[in-house]
Amino acid sequence: AQSVSQHNHHVILSEAASLELGCNYSYGGTVNLFWYVQYPGQHLQLLLKYFSGDPLVKGIKGFEAEFIKSKFSFNLRKPSVQWSDTAEYFCAVNARRDDKIIFGKGTRLHILP
Amino acid sequence: NAGVMQNPRHLVRRRGQEARLRCSPMKGHSHVYWYRQLPEEGLKFMVYLQKENIIDESGMPKERFSAEFPKEGPSILRIQQVVRGDSAAYFCASSPSGEGYTFGSGTRLTVV
Numbered sequence: 001a002q003s004v005s006q007h008n009h010h011v012i013l014s015e016a017a018s019l020e021l022g023c024n025y026s027y028g029g030t031v032n033l034f035w036y037v038q039y040p041g042q043h044l045q046l047l048l049k050y051f052s053g054d055p056l057v058k059g060i061k062g063f064e065a066e067f068i069k070s071k072f073s074f075n076l077r078k079p080s081v082q083w084s085d086t087a088e089y090f091c092a093v094n095a096r097r098d099d100k101i102i103f104g105k106g107t108r109l110h111i112l113p
Numbered sequence: 114n115a116g117v118m119q120n121p122r123h124l125v126r127r128r129g130q131e132a133r134l135r136c137s138p139m140k141g142h143s144h145v146y147w148y149r150q151l152p153e154e155g156l157k158f159m160v161y162l163q164k165e166n167i168i169d170e171s172g173m174p175k176e177r178f179s180a181e182f183p184k185e186g187p188s189i190l191r192i193q194q195v196v197r198g199d200s201a202a203y204f205c206a207s208s209p210s211g212e213g214y215t216f217g218s219g220t221r222l223t224v225v
Contacts, residue, residue: 046214105155
């Protein structure tokens with residue numbers, strides 16, 4: 001069965017700091033990978049996704065993620081965070097044979113102004 | 114093109130009542146997924162439906178919960194005889210082909 005592990009439950013950074021949120025998944029086959037963001041009181045929005053091709057994926061709002069197959073990882077990065085990035089971030093995976101998407105437990109990011 | 118529409122946004126039910134949550138997928142999307150979100154637990158998959166078919170209900174509790182996606186109309190998540198533990202945010206998502214979702218704004222169910 002697939003599973004997703006997000007290493008940090010809470011992260012606090014100052015504005016302009018660099019961000020990296022860890023994500024590892026457990027699944028032996030081909031997978032699709034996603035990062036979603038949930039701003040306070042809102043629904044989930046897709047930040048970026050990886051299906052195939054270039055393992056470095058660019059998303060919205062300056063976010064990017066790198067798929068490292070050998071490490072089963074898909075870490076999210078942003079070189080310089082803003083106060084408006086305060087939100088909860090979810091890593092997710094699905095297998096092409098199984099459409100269901102499995103989510104990690106999320107990382108709450110708090111940016112200090 | 115309207116997004117995924119969920120209603121109501123907030124629903125309060127007394128213990129023992131029924132809760133009906135509705136989800137209208139994006140136009141052209143034939144796959145609907147329901148998730149439950151509890152604090153500190155992330156999103157838990159409940160059920161995956163296509164029109165008139167339940168594809169995967171492995172995340173649904175065995176009792177009191179049911180889901181449908183009829184040929185016409187929205188998908189319905191139905192919770193009978195609600196208990197306090199059912200209080201949560203319920204999110205619906207849709208996709209055209211199963212790769213990447215669009216989420217609705219959710220229904221926050223409070224059982225009093």
